[in-house]
Amino acid sequence: MKRKSVLLLTGIGMLFVLIPPVAADGYWFPMVLNSSLNAPLFSLQYYHKVVTTSNSREKFELNWTSGAIDVNYHIFNEANFNNWSLGLPSAPYVSVENASTGFDMFITNGVNQTWVFVWYNPSLISTHLLGSYERYRWVEVNGFLPGFPWEALLLGAISALTLSLIIRRKIHKK
Secondary structure (H helix, E strand, C coil), X not given: CHHHHHHHHHHHHHHHHCCCCCECCEEEEXXXXXXXXXXXXXXXXXXXXXXXXXXXXXXXXXXXECCCCCEEEEEEEHHHHHHHHCCCCCCCCEEEEEEXXXXXXXXXXXXXXXXXXXXXXXXXXXXXXXXXXXXXXEEECCCECCCCCHHHHHHHHHHHHHHHHHHHHHHHHC
């Protein structure tokens, strides 16, 4: 009886050893929820959305459609957008040509950066841009989640030893 209970309690204590440490370096926190894109997109014209980052790391998720008309979608920094709008050479960070729908996830690094999301209609038919975008900021969490692993090891060892001592006392009293 003693050996079985000690083995059982040691096994229970060893379960605590199997709990892995969990890193908690951060998570995405929503800044703006369910913002909509709803604008006319005239023939040979563009619609743009200007966003300036307020945190060191931000994520934008855009989901849009232009109906049956294919449009060009670009993401520029401010200087490249100014060049593009003047017809000068530019280098977009994201460029999708001839698409009627799109989903994009764009992550920025740096505070006070200005980004321009552009939808250009190259056709002779006007359309309407519909969609949504969500904006998130990265929140840092320092260290590990509390309780693992050394606290779990200590709790497992103490509980196994305590229960084995209690069982031993009960057996010796008989």
